[in-house]
Amino acid sequence: MAARAPGRVNLIGEHTDYNDGFVLPMATTQSTWVAAAPRADDRLRAVSLTLDAEFVEEPAATGPSALRGWAAYVGGVAVALRERGIRVPGADLLIDSDVPIGGGLSSSAALELATLLALLELAGCRMEAVAAADLARQVEHRFAGVPCGIMDQYASALGRADTVLLLDCRTRQWEHIPLVLGDYVVAVVDSGVRHDLAAGEYVRRQAECRRAVELLRVRHPQVCALRDATEAMLAELAREAEKPVAARARHVVTENARTLAAADALRRGDLARLGQLMLESHRSLQRDYEVSVPALDRLVEIAGRVEGVPGARLTGGGFGGCIVALVHRDALARLREALRRDYDAAGWGPARVLVTRAGPGAELVWSAAGVA
Ligand code: GLA
Numbered sequence: 001m002a003a004r005a006p007g008r009v010n011l012i013g014e015h016t017d018y019n020d021g022f023v024l025p026m027a028t029t030q031s032t033w034v035a036a037a038p039r040a041d042d043r044l045r046a047v048s049l050t051l052d053a054e055f056v057e058e059p060a061a062t063g064p065s066a067l068r069g070w071a072a073y074v075g076g077v078a079v080a081l082r083e084r085g086i087r088v089p090g091a092d093l094l095i096d097s098d099v100p101i102g103g104g105l106s107s108s109a110a111l112e113l114a115t116l117l118a119l120l121e122l123a124g125c126r127m128e129a130v131a132a133a134d135l136a137r138q139v140e141h142r143f144a145g146v147p148c149g150i151m152d153q154y155a156s157a158l159g160r161a162d163t164v165l166l167l168d169c170r171t172r173q174w175e176h177i178p179l180v181l182g183d184y185v186v187a188v189v190d191s192g193v194r195h196d197l198a199a200g201e202y203v204r205r206q207a208e209c210r211r212a213v214e215l216l217r218v219r220h221p222q223v224c225a226l227r228d229a230t231e232a233m234l235a236e237l238a239r240e241a242e243k244p245v246a247a248r249a250r251h252v253v254t255e256n257a258r259t260l261a262a263a264d265a266l267r268r269g270d271l272a273r274l275g276q277l278m279l280e281s282h283r284s285l286q287r288d289y290e291v292s293v294p295a296l297d298r299l300v301e302i303a304g305r306v307e308g309v310p311g312a313r314l315t316g317g318g319f320g321g322c323i324v325a326l327v328h329r330d331a332l333a334r335l336r337e338a339l340r341r342d343y344d345a346a347g348w349g350p351a352r353v354l355v356t357r358a359g360p361g362a363e364l365v366w367s368a369a370g371v372a
Contacts, residue, residue, distance in 0.1 A: 002035040003117035005110045005362035007099035008155035009188055009324050010315045011164055011274075012281050013259035015289055017149025019209055019252045020170035020225035022259040025151055026179060026186070027159020029359035032097035032110035035366075036118040039090035046074045046093040050101065067143050073108055076143030077115045080135055086123050093118065100354070103190050104316025108144060109152035112136035113362040121364055129361065130172070133157035146199055147206065159361035166263045170227055177266050179358045184271055184310075187327045189303065189339065190352040191295040193320035202317055205248060205289065212249040215241050226252040244290070251288035255281060275310025275326050282313035282323075291318030295348055299323045302342045306335045 006027035013023035039045070044057040048070060055071040057078065067075045074095075078088050093115070099107040113136050120127055127135070133153040140146050140153070150169055158165055163176035179186075209226055216223045216233055223229055226249055229237075234253055237246040258277045265273040282300050286292040296314045300323055303312035308331025315324040327335055332355070339351045 001037075001118065001121050001364065002033055002366040003114045003121065003362065004031045004033050004365045005113035005117065005156050006031045006159055006359050007105040007107055007110045008152055008159070009105060009186060009322075009356060010151065010155070011186075011324060012255075012262045012278055012313070013151075014255060014281060014285055014313075014315070014318075015205060015291065016227075016252055016255050016259065017151040017167075017169045018147075018206055019256075020227035021252060021256040022263075023151045023155075023167050023169060024164050024177075024259050024262055025155035025167075026164040026358035027155055027361050028099065028105060028356045030097075030099045030105070030354070030356060031359070032095065032099055032107065032114045033365070034111075034114040034118040035094045036122055037092050038122055039092055042090040044075065044078050044088070044091055044093070046071070046095060049094070049096040070111065072143040073111045073139060074115050076139040077112055077136070078119060079143070080139050081116070081119055081123070084135075086120070086125055088119050088123050091119065091122055100190055100322070100352075102194050102321070104314075104318075104321025105188065106152040106156060106316070108140060108146075109136060109156045110362075112139050113153065113156050117362055117364055121367055129157040130154075132362065147203060155361075157362050159359060161360050162358050164263075164266065164358060166259075170225070175263075177263055179266065180269055181271070181326070182269075183329050184326050185329060185332070185355050186357070187325045187332065187335065188315070188322045188354045188356055189299050189312075189325065189335075190322045190354065191293075191299055191320060191348075192350060192352070193293060193295045195293065195319035195321075201291065201319060205291065208245050208248045209252065211245050212237060212241060215245070216249075227256065229253050247288040247290070251284045254284055254288075258284075271326060272310050275312075278311030278313040278324070278326070279304060285314055285318060289318075293319055295320070296323055298343060298348060299339075299351060302338050303327075303335060306331055306338050309335060 010025040136153040308328035312325035
C-alpha cells in the first residue's frame with residue numbers, strides 16, 4: 001500500500017501559530033510518498049530515494065534519543081503509534097518526495113504524515129485528520145526537537161485542492177477558502193540558503209513572545225497569548241519592554257490582522273491587495289521579527305520589481321529557505337530572467353523557481369484492496 005502527504009506553502013500568517021493566531025497556508029501538489037509492505041519480523045526498514053539512505057529500527061532499542069535525522073521522523077511515528085497501543089507490524093518502507101528538503105515547505109510534516117498513514121493502514125487502523133496532524137506534530141517536538149506550532153501538520157493533513165486553509169490556531173477551527181487566481185500562479189523561489197541556527201532562533205522568538213505576554217498580563221490579565229494583544233497594548237510595550245520584545249509583539253499583532261485581511265482579499269478576488277499584504281508581511285518579518293536573511297530580502301526585492309508580481313514574502317520559519325510570490329503567467333519568464341541576472345549572476349544563486357498549486361491533503365493512494 002502507499003500513502004501521500006503534501007508539503008505546504010504559507011501565503012501569509014508567519015510565526016503566528018504558536019501565538020494562538022491565524023495562518024493561511026495551502027497544501028502543495030509537491031508531496032512525499034511512502035510505499036509500505038509488511039515484513040515477517042518486527043523490524044522497520046526504511047529506504048529514502050530522495051536522500052539515498054536507509055535505516056533499520058529494532059523496536060526494543062528505539063527511544064527518542066536513538067533516532068537522528070529523517071529516521072527520527074519515520075521511527076518517531078512508529079514509536080508514537082505504539083505508545084497509543086497501536087500494534088505497528090514490521091514493515092519495509094520506500095520513501096520518495098518532490099518537496100524540497102529543508103526549504104521551509106514542511107518536508108518534515110509531509111514525511112511524518114505519509115509515514116503515519118502508511119503505518120496505520122498496515123496496522124489496520126484509521127485516524128481523523130486532526131488527530132493525525134496532532135500526532136505528527138508531537139513527533140516533531142519529541143523526536144526532531146523542534147517545538148513547532150500547528151500550521152505545518154494541519155496544512156498537510158487538511159489541505160484541499162484549489163483552496164487555502166484559514167486556520168484559527170487557538171480554536172482550531174478552519175475554513176477552506178477557494179484560491180481563485182485567474183491568470184496568476186503561486187511560485188516558490190528557493191534561495192538555496194539553509195540555516196543551522198534556525199531551530200535556536202525559533203525557540204528564542206517563542207521566549208520573546210512569552211515575555212511580551214508576561215509584561216502585558218501585569219495590567220491586562222485577560223491576555224493569554226499575543227493573539228489577545230491590541231494596537232493600544234503595543235504602545236505600552238514600546239514604552240516598557242525591551243526593544244526586541246516590543247518588536248516581536250508588533251509583528252504578531254499586525255500579522256494576524258494582515259492574515260484576516262488577506263483571507264478577505266482572496267474572498268473578493270482582490271489579488272493586488274493580497275500581494276500588498278504579502279509585501280508588508282515580509283517587511284514585518286524582516287524588521288520586527290528579524291527572521292529574514294539577506295538572500296530572502298534580495299529575492300523579495302527582485303520579485304517585487306518584476307511587472308506582473310503583485311506580492312512576495314518569505315514563507316515558513318525564515319533564516320533561509322523559500323519566498324512565495326504571486327506571479328502572472330506572462331511574468332514567469334521575466335521573473336526567471338531577473339533572478340538569473342540579479343541573484344544568480346550576482347553570486348547569490350542559483351535561485352530555483354517552483355510553480356505550485358493548492359493540492360489535496362494527506363491520503364492513502366493505494367491500499368492492499370486496490371486504489372484507495
Ligand atoms: C515553522 C513551524 C511552524 C510555524 C512557522 C512560522 O514552519 O514549523 O509551526 O511556526 O515556522 O510561521
